[in-house]
Amino acid sequence: MSDVLTELDRILAERKKAGNSEKSYVASLHQKGLNKILEKVGEEAVETVIAAKDAAVSGDNKEVIYETADLWFHSLVMLSHLGEDASSVLNELARRFDMSGLEEKAGRKAAGAPK
Numbered sequence: 659m660s661d662v663l664t665e666l667d668r669i670l671a672e673r674k675k676a677g678n679s680e681k682s683y684v685a686s687l688h689q690k691g692l693n694k695i696l697e698k699v700g701e702e703a704v705e706t707v708i709a710a711k712d713a714a715v716s717g718d719n720k721e722v723i724y725e726t727a728d729l730w731f732h733s734l735v736m737l738s739h740l741g742e743d744a745s746s747v748l749n750e751l752a753r754r755f756d757m758s759g760l761e762e763k764a765g766r767k768a769a770g771a772p773k
Contacts, residue, residue: 663744666731670738687735695736702729 670684679686687695706729709722737743757765765771 660744660748663734663748666734667738667743667745670734671743674738684735684738688739692736692739695732695739698732699729699736702732705729 673682673684674688676682677685677689679689687698702725706722706725709725713719713722734744737746
């Protein structure tokens with residue numbers, strides 16, 4: 659599974675450097691800047707929530723999977739724009755393996771970390 663993320667990170671970095679916004683959607687997002695990228699992340703988050711609600715009623719998860727892929731993709735573009743990649747998120751998730759969600763949340767409050 660992480661091979662897909664590794665390859666996607668490589669492609670995103672390549673397209674960010676290429677800068678040809680006429681041929682690359684990713685390059686065009688980077689050229690438009692962080693606010694446009696964040697707008698896309700927000701849009702995809704809303705679409706994912708709606709698709710999840712619909713899936714709960716219909717029992718068909720096809721659209722929620724599709725929208726989640728869009729959300730993840732645009733989140734990775736955001737991370738790329740900020741100089742990070744999927745490994746940063748995977749490392750954070752791995753760090754949390756040996757603690758309960760309640761412990762992790764309490765640790766964030768104590769350290770003043772984002773909620």
